[in-house]
Amino acid sequence: MQEAAHPYAQFAKAGYEITICSIAGGDATVTVDPESVAGADAEAKEFWETKTDVLKVTKQLSEYKGSDFDAFMLVGGFGVMYDFFPNAEVGRVGQETWESNGIVGSVCHGPIGLASIKLADGTALVKGKTVAGFTNEEEVVVGLTEYYTKNDVEGESLSTVEDVLKKLGANYTKKDNWNCHVEVDGNLVSGQNPQSAGKVGEEIVNILSKR
Secondary structure (H helix, E strand, O other): OHHHHHHHHHHHHOOOOOOOEEOOOEOHHHHOOHHHHHOOOHHHHHHHHHHHHHHOOEEEHHHOOHHHOOEEEEOOOOOHHHHOOOOHHHHHHHHHHHHOOOEEEEEOOHHHHHHHOEOOOOOEOOOOOEEOOOOHHHHHHHOOHHHOOOEEEOOEEEOOHHHHHHHOOOEEOOOOOOOOOEEEEOOEEEEOOHHHHHHHHHHHHHHHHOO
């Protein structure tokens, strides 16, 4: 929950117009992990209680162009491991955002979506860039890796955020489990875990404020 709520709070505080969309469109609340709601901190609880109506009527990501946005944010949650990669619409919107000088942000499991984004020349967005995302060590703690889909990445069958991003040539960095860790590489902002979500939002706002 906080992977969405904390960046949202930063964007709202800065006065930005925020669009919430989803891969399938429609009611995005039905796939929210009940444990995430039960364990929500005050900021995440406020987000859930005040944005439920918006979350119930999301538009599909396919309805948008990346040039519509100053920043394109991929939030976390275990479900995105199935939804964000491989995903042609995440790839298209991410590419369009990036190539119109927009910011691409992600946090926790959200950075798996970065693997869907290629530049116009076919190069992976993350190749040669410094990124963070949910670590293999953190995956061991939560114990869900066995359920993830393995995808062919450069000829190797991989499933975790860390393994996929490394294989695509990213300079993947990490800290110990559950420590806040955010990387900013130009217009690419990524965070390791839920504890990093607010900082990802802050860094995106920081970049936008200088424009």
